[in-house]
Amino acid sequence: MLVAKTKEEALKIVKGESVIETDRLFWVKTKNGIIRVFKPISKELIIRKLQNGNFPERYLEDVFSKSIKKTQAILVALKSKKEGLLLSGKAGVGKTFACIYKVAKLIQEYKINAPLYISLQDFNIAEERERLKDFDTFLLDDFNPNLNEYEKKFAINVIYYAYHRKKKIFITTNADIKTFFEFLNEEPILSRLRELTDIKVINDKDYRLEVKR
Ligand SMILES: Nc1ncnc2c1ncn2[C@@H]1O[C@H](COP(=O)(O)OP(=O)(O)OP(=O)(O)O)[C@@H](O)[C@H]1O
Ligand SMILES: [Mg+2]
Known part of the structure; x- marks a missing residue:
């Protein structure tokens, strides 16, 4: 797609x-014919x-x-060439800010069309499962080790879903990577995550405190 x-x-x-x-x-008229270049x-x-x-x-x-501040998370998101x-x-x-920024950028560049946001701390499993098929990108926000068995299973299913259908996936977690992987505790999912996503630790200040000041 030319833009x-x-x-x-x-x-x-x-x-x-x-x-x-x-x-x-x-x-655009060229020597080889007319070509479409999108805005x-x-x-x-x-x-x-x-x-939506x-x-x-x-x-x-x-x-x-x-x-927009060039936070560590934003720089990581801009640099990443991976799917998620x-x-x-x-x-x-x-x-979360950096993932949404990246998703907006991917829409702007015609790389994705229909992203879905799921806050894993506050969602309805049945409703979200029903909606997956209408979207091509998923942001699983706050994938923390406090999820119950059903919530965790759903989140893992979304990763498999994205993998099999070549959709993009974004995940945020407050856990460190080791704890997060131990919580998932499934080698097949870890290997898929490594393939689908750039896995990065963000060591930065709390920008929420800054906003309040
Ligand atoms: N690049 C940025 N430019 C301007 N404001 C930012 C930027 N990144 C984050 N913020 C602001 O800082 C606050 C915290 O950001 P965000 O919600 O993305 O943090 P988080 O890492 O997802 O935190 P949590 O783990 O609690 O979900 C928000 O109010 C957000 O709007
Ligand atoms: Mg967040």
Whole structure:
């Protein structure tokens, strides 16, 4: 998928001769025929897609703000070339923020279309299971060792689901990686997680304290 912000960029990408602009894309005439170059998805549409996937309202505008801090979690998310992320770290270091930022960016670049947010500390197993098929990316937020047997089983099923259907997966946890893996206690799932995600420890300050000040 070719993406460009402006006519000039669209022409440059495909070495075009002339261009016609529509709301969503540029038609570029080249030596080898007409090529479509898409515009990045608008902020409004990205927010609608995030809302549709139950992403928490309070992060939605913030991830588009000009004053985003280059936190360790954001740098990790920007650098990662893997399909997904597994971020471990203390409360407030910006794990959820960074995952949502990355998901928004992937939508903007047409890499994903329908992400689903599941807070594992507050969710309805039956409802979420029913919804999985409508989404192509999952953020399992707060995957902590306090989950009960059923919640844990559901979360593990989501990982298998993502793996088999080549969907993207993002996970945050307050546990350190060793404790998290011991809690999962299933070698097949660990090996899939290693394949699907960049596993990173975030050692940063608590940005929630900063916000309150
Ligand atoms: N890059 C950033 N730029 C601006 N604000 C940020 C950034 N990262 C995090 N914040 C703010 O800091 C606070 C904590 O971030 P976040 O909720 O992502 O932490 P967390 O690591 O997921 O914490 P927890 O483990 O408790 O869920 C939020 O209010 C968030 O909006
Ligand atoms: Mg969080």
